Amino acid sequence: MCGEVSGVFDLRKGWGGGGGEGRRRREIVCIGGGAGAEVVAAAAAIRWLLGVTNEKEQKDGNGDGESGESGCTKGELHLTAIDIADWTSIIDTLHTNLTCSPPSPSPPPAFISPSSYSVTFHHHDILSSPPPSPTLLPPNTSLITLLFTTNELYTQSRGDTTRFLLSLAALTRVGCLLLVLESAGSYSTIEVNGKIFPMGMLLDHTLSESWEIVFKDESRWHRLPEGLRYPIDLENMRYFVRVYRRV
Secondary structure, X not given: OOHHHHHHOOXXXXXXXXXXXXXXXXXXXXXXXXXXXXXXXXXXXXXXXXXXXXXXXXXXXXXXXXXOOOXXXXXXXXXXXXXXXXXXXXXXXXXXXHXXXXXXXXXXXXXXXXXXXXXXXXXXXXXXXXXXXXOOOOOOXXXXXXXXXXXXXXXXXXXXXXXXXXXHHHHOOOOOEEEEEEEOHHHHEEEEOOEEEEHHHHHHHHHOOOEEEEEEEEEEEXXXXXXXXXXXXXXXXXXXXXXXXXX
């Protein structure tokens, strides 16, 4: 989707600053990520990118023949999940199962090393006053995600949501990315003074002073693979994408 976003999860690459700083911690904040999808997706992205890097090194003759999380990473990723509902036990369970080997006489390696990935959950209404503290939104945050959450925030309070979005400029560093995914079409329209506007247009206008658009797509489809069976019903869906960068 966007190289800038995927680069946040690539722990084989250095992250700003000069040399000699050792491992550096990258911060991601997922707003409305309480149910855990972002927690699992971030772990999968780190693992996949480390595997891709190892595979390329082996083909180039520079690898050590290992795969997965082997080799020296140059940082760790810490994810802060914030949600108005209390998902503490779910997040703890997901993180434990991602970073710990299952009980077995000969357990396989953990899905991802706890030294590479950590998670903190905050049960908090992001629209409450005052603006988010550094505990919720660290100053060195590299990526903020609003995945199918913006519509709910606008429904809760359009004014408070606008104030929150505007406050992000003062809370983030230059270069921080903001990723927004939301249902496309009539599901994501906002009424302002009796007129209906697409949410993407409203976001672009609200953030225009301090954020630049890195990537946008008004309509993308996520289609389920043929033959996929799952315990609960899943559906194809259409969504829009925005990636902004703090300037």
